[in-house]
Amino acid sequence: MMFRVDRDVLAEAVAWTARSLPARPSVPVLAGMRLEVTEQQELKLSGFDYEVSAEVTLQPQTGEPGVVLVSGRLLAEITRALPAQPVDVVVEGAKAVVTCGSARFTLLTMPVEDYPTLPAMPPAAGRVGSDVFASAVGQVAVATGKDDTLPMLTGVRMEIDGDTVTLAATDRYRLAVRELKWQPEQPAFEAVAMIPGRTLADTAKSLGSTGAEVEIALSGAGGTGEGMIGFSSAGRRTTSRLLDPDFPKYRSLLPTEFSATAELQTGAFVEAVKRVALVAERNTPVRLAFHGGEVVLEAGSGDEAQAVEVLQAELDGDEINIAFNHQFLLEGLGAIDSDVARLQFTTSTKPAILTGGKPVDDTLAPDYRYLIMPIRLSG
């Protein structure tokens, strides 16, 4: 087996594939990256850890069919460091030789026959622009839980109903929901999937840079490849095992009526929250008092440092005092992707909804909603 490929093309493909390699593989071969030149003269690079698989297909300048397994991490480091010249990879017995310009590396190969077969892609379900998909996933993934002991809260729920995809995630303290349009393969396709949040965020981000469309592969109930989701775009494909589909019945938790709506300049709001939060310990609140045309931001407590800042805010409705975890607030403000932040309240102990700007049509729910539970202050 041998192939020749441009250094930049190879380095990018190897780096992308290496992302899904396990840091501490349960079986040594899983640390390997599989390189295969097919009969069709295609070069396929793949990695798998039984949960997530990644595969890139590219066209080598020259190639002889064959397959080899080498340390993925080492190959990634080597290709990153190579000079900008064509790279030759040749298998010689139990060694793989990588040559590029004047540099030559000899790598040990791993037993390719012990390497697991990558899962097949489920049937294609539909397509969406990779940039739209990446930004939508990014907006929702901020709200996933980081605590692996509660797997249900570490996932992003994807609900497909015809041409509408709804993504939702919650860590119990906030809930992010994003709706987007896509092109389903079948107009009446319906499916629900819980995708591990970190994998989805990584995948969407890395496919987002291709600029092409992302194809989402997902079987309906009972179809082949159940329990699995696949994403492919521009020669790259990833599959991931799905999580248990349990998820809170979140739609009923989203308030629909409010006693007040405040609009602020997102940039100024973010800066002010960051400043007052300097005196707030982790998980302690930033207090917001909306009245008249302004909001007073405060953090810190009586026997510690305190901070206060006043900001313009357009309030429509009842005056309100409410407190939030500053990290949650900042992450929400970072996710709305809008110059104007719109906060809607009912009471200081009821969920608030953060959205970007005023929707064009007030009767429509905005595409993206970030629900944030307040912090109840004692006394």
Next chain:
Amino acid sequence: MSRKQLLPSGSSGMDADDTGCAILHVDMDAFFASVELIDRPELRGTPVIIGHPGGRGVVLSATYEARKFGVHSAMPMTRARRLCPQATIVPPSHGKYYEISKQVMEVFQQITPEVEPLSVDEAFLDVAGARRLFGSPARIAKLIRSRVADEFSITCSVGVASTKFVAKLASTHCKPDGLLVIPADGVVAFLHPLPVAALWGVGERTEQALVRLGIRTVGDLARVPVTTLQREFGAVGAHLADLAWGRDERRVTPYSPDKSIGNEETFAHDVDDPATIKRELLRLSERVAARLRTAGYVGRTVSVKLRRSDFTTISRSRTLREPTDVAKVIYATACDLYDASGLARVRLRLVGVRMENLRSADLASHQLSLGEREIGWREAEQAVDRAVQRFGADAVRPASLVRRPFGPMDV
């Protein structure tokens, strides 16, 4: 306590020169027992022992009438009852003690803000700044004694001296219902005849080591060169030498907030059944949470103590996302810690639950979660507190604790 009462008498009474003696040590006499007698005056003048009557409980307090029979605090109940079979046994009602203690501490606070509570029943006061208002330290000591007696019908003993440890020795020395001033120039004369065990920090082990060296009294100790003591006892040696000459630099530190609140329970018989152990963890969690709420604290770190039959002990702790005073949360964490301890199914002699990392509940806030009820466990437990306040400790409790696994019946 008992060992330290073996003090010679004949030191200076309250008329002694109290110049420069600004430190007061106030110690309530047989505090738990005295508080119980407020409600049961018919027991006055009789031997009374406070403690859980059954199994492996210990004496928490005893009246002086009972102490005459050799009963003292921390003694196993079985032994105490053998020594003094005619004593009335009263089970402790901790809530009552904390309440009276709080009120007594408030009396001290009215005299000086420089109050350092040592436990529920004793405190140091630095009255240097209170002389203009209330007179000399001895006068203040007298005032405290009469106010405590008038307002609470319990007695206390007050030691007055220039240092904390001498003041504490003085109050111990004049107990019960006494007042003793150790003038600054009388400290050495007061200290030196005392047995070494009277010194703070000299426990049984140190005492034995000292006696082996032929050092029996504080005077003996004072005459041993510091270098010798340091060789024998390390850093403690220098400290002992200081104490022997009445040197004690520690200041009265007003109000150090509680560092932790905890409860532990020794089983009547060693237990290896996880269900029983968890039930005990629940009971302890309930008690710790109630104490936190009474004291106005929330805690962030839950710590569990597990002692095996062979007395080897481990502690495990976890810091929560936010501070709490809710028994349900404390219990859930305590169970996790127990499950993860590797001691499930191991025979345990004692379990304890403790909350650390305390702060004032006024400053606490609670991150609400999706779908959380506005009125939650915290409110339910506060309601239980109020019921308990009105109807007594047994008014409301978790269903799994209704039939006490270790009631008096079992013993």
